[in-house]
Amino acid sequence: MVQFKTPLEIYKLLPRSNCRQCYLPSCLAFATAVLKGEKRLADCPCLPAETAALGDGGNGGRASMDRNMEEVFQRLQGEIAAIDLAGRASAVGGRMVEGRLAVTCLGKDFLVGPDGTVTSECHLNPWVTVPLLRYVLASTGVAPVGQWVSMRELADGPTWNPLFVQRCEAVLQRLADAQPHLFADLVGMFSGRRAAPVFDADIAIILAPLPKVPVLICHWRAEDDLESRLGIFFDRTADCHLGVELLHTLGVGMVTMFARIGHLHG
Ligand code: SF4
Structure with a gap:
């Protein structure tokens, strides 16, 4: 669950068009209402579903956010059913296995069926399966170039970077x-x-959470009076495969999985 601390953090996610379709006078008023728990992000009809699924400012429940993500997943399944899955295999770095598209994520095969069903030996959750299906649908197929950039250097990255730092880098650093x-x-x-x-x-x-979306994780140990640091970097081509909000979603799915494993081992 995203814990927004100020209206500005929410405002940065909004279209900022002040169109009033949320029945409030401005996007800033809407952001304030979300923070107070009077509105949910999903009440802005102009937000992509993936962004709306981020939650309601910390005043709603994890279950509601997962429900939103599940709805996004079901919509993407419908889009998958309308495409030639085999025709996407080469672009996404996958292969066809008995009529299903096998995509290797973090070394494990995820099989996408012609109806958008996803199966894997791994635990499935929409924070991973939503980016996976969007990747299958929208990746341009461009290969990584080996130049690492931070989230804020990607298109629209500055908007998402504060959340990415909070939900991915800080969590993994503590771990x-x-x-x-x-x-x-x-x-x-x-x-x-x-x-x-x-x-x-x-x-x-x-690590490669998707075949053409590698991530570089760097850790700097604490030294003298300097605290430790951790950074997660993307290949410069990452936003040719997923929009930055879904790169954020993928990061959350990945780090959540690492945290669970760390907790079990710890
Ligand atoms: S509907 Fe969305 S974009 Fe329009 S004013 Fe409300 S918050 Fe802003």
């Missing part, structure tokens, strides 16, 4: 600080690899 073997475990469990030295990080690993 890494508490569990020294975390990165070795992630490499082993999710077919990752150590990256060549980069950004002067103490540890850097590369």
Whole structure:
């Protein structure tokens, strides 16, 4: 659940057109109402469903957010049913297996059926399956170029970066600080690899939550009076495959899974 602290954080997610379709005089008034729990993000009809699914400012429940994501997932399933799945295999770095599209995410196969059904040996949740289906539908197929950028350097990244820092980087940093073997475990469990030295990080690993959307995770240990830091970087081409809000969603799904595993091992 996103815990918004100020109306500005919510306002940055809105179209800022002041169109009043939410029956409030401006987007800023709407943002204030969401923070107070008087409105939900989904009450703005101009927001993409993925953004609306972020929740209601911390005053609603996780169940309602998951329900919204489930609705988005069902809509994407309908779009999948209308495309030639085999025709997308090469673009998304997948392969056809008995009539289903196999896409390898974090080293595990996720099978997408012609009706949009997703199956995998992994636990499925819409924070992963929604980005997966959108990737199958919309990826341009461009290959990664090996240039790493932060979330805020991607198109529309500055809007999403504060949430990404809060929900992904800060969570993973706490986990890494508490569990020294975390990165070795992630490499082993999710077919990752150590990256060549980069950004002067103490540890850097590369994982592939989607075949053409690798992420670089860098960790800098605490030193003297400097606190530890953690950064998650995307290939410069990442927004050719997913909009930045779904890169955020994918990051949340990935980090949530790591946190669960860390909790079990811890
Ligand atoms: S409906 Fe959405 S875009 Fe229009 S004023 Fe309300 S919050 Fe802003």
